[in-house]
Amino acid sequence: MKLASAILSLWVISFSAIAGPSINVGTVFDYMDGDKSTYLKRVYNGGGSTAFVRVSILEIVYKADGTSEEVPLKTQGNAAMRDGLIASPARLIIPASGTQGTRLLFKGIRDQERYFRVRFVPVVPEKEDEFALSTEETDAYKKTLSAGINVLAGYGTFFVVRPENAGFDTQINDTAQQYSVKNNGNTIMLLDEFKDCSVQNPLECEPVTKNHILPGRLFSFTKKAGRHYRFILIEGSNNKPMEVKG
Incomplete structure (x- = not known):
């Protein structure tokens, strides 16, 4: 099955400037082995200003006919009891020419393999984004971006959680x-x-x-x-x- 063409997603928020943030997530295919429950994913910012990155996760469900769909994570009773992959933290503040990591944790039963789309989306921070910035800090950041034309590009990666009893045949x-x-x-x-x-x-x-x-x-x-x-x-x-x- 050829998945490469469906993995890398690009969102253009506005048009480009070298001075803006520019993130790189490295490989777009990641695999969690059956004996592991956490995976550290690093995000690089090669741009000239701070990147505020929101991490979101959907589960990829494959159907019998070979097609797939992305669905929200399941819950067990309430939102705090998710069944699937969780990013911690789900908000990253990455300085220019710097690196930050988010730890991907799997919670749930590992009796069969599961697949997830992990998206890293740079945003212009707002109060509801929970980046813990003051109004003054948010306004100052927006002004640095408005000085030029900026690109904020995000990436979608394909994440495999192998079963506990993973076996190849x-x-x-x-x-x-x-x-x-x-x-x-x-x-x-x-x-x-x-x-x-x-x-x-x-x-x-x-x-x-x-x-x-x-x-x-x-x-x-x-x-x-x-x-x-x-x-x-x-x-x-x-x-x-x-x-x-x-």
Whole structure:
């Protein structure tokens, strides 16, 4: 399953200025192993002014037909008893050229794998944003931004919470016409850095892709004469370079 195109989200609040905040969340794919319950995610601000970042989380639910939807986190009785991924803190104040981290905590049953969209959205702070700024501080910050034209861009990352009993079971079927990889395990696996290149001209290649294969799903491709396929089969911390000739 190709998820890369659906992962990175960009919100433009206004138009660009070098002096404004500019955040970077690093990788847009993160994985919490079955024996872990917390994960530290760092956010970098390479801009010239402080970034005020709001962190929000939705759960990604995959349907039988392969489609998915993002839904609010479940609660157990009241809002304080969330079942899912929680960001602490959910508000980050990141100085220019600085770094801040939020700890992602999972609360709930780990009998099956779960997926979340974690969004990091820079905002112009308002009172309701709970950044603990005084009215004077908020007004002063707005004035620094209004001096130029600014871009506030946010990113959406894909976060995997593996089950407690995570296990890999990869089945490969290699025929003359087709190559397929079936995930019979209970946790996501990857075919990373997938390259489809010409044998005669190694520089003649299709765009490199990252392919996530969810439990129970199949990834396959037709083998074409004169093509050379390379990728890295990733099962958790185990990486195996693979080559397939058409």
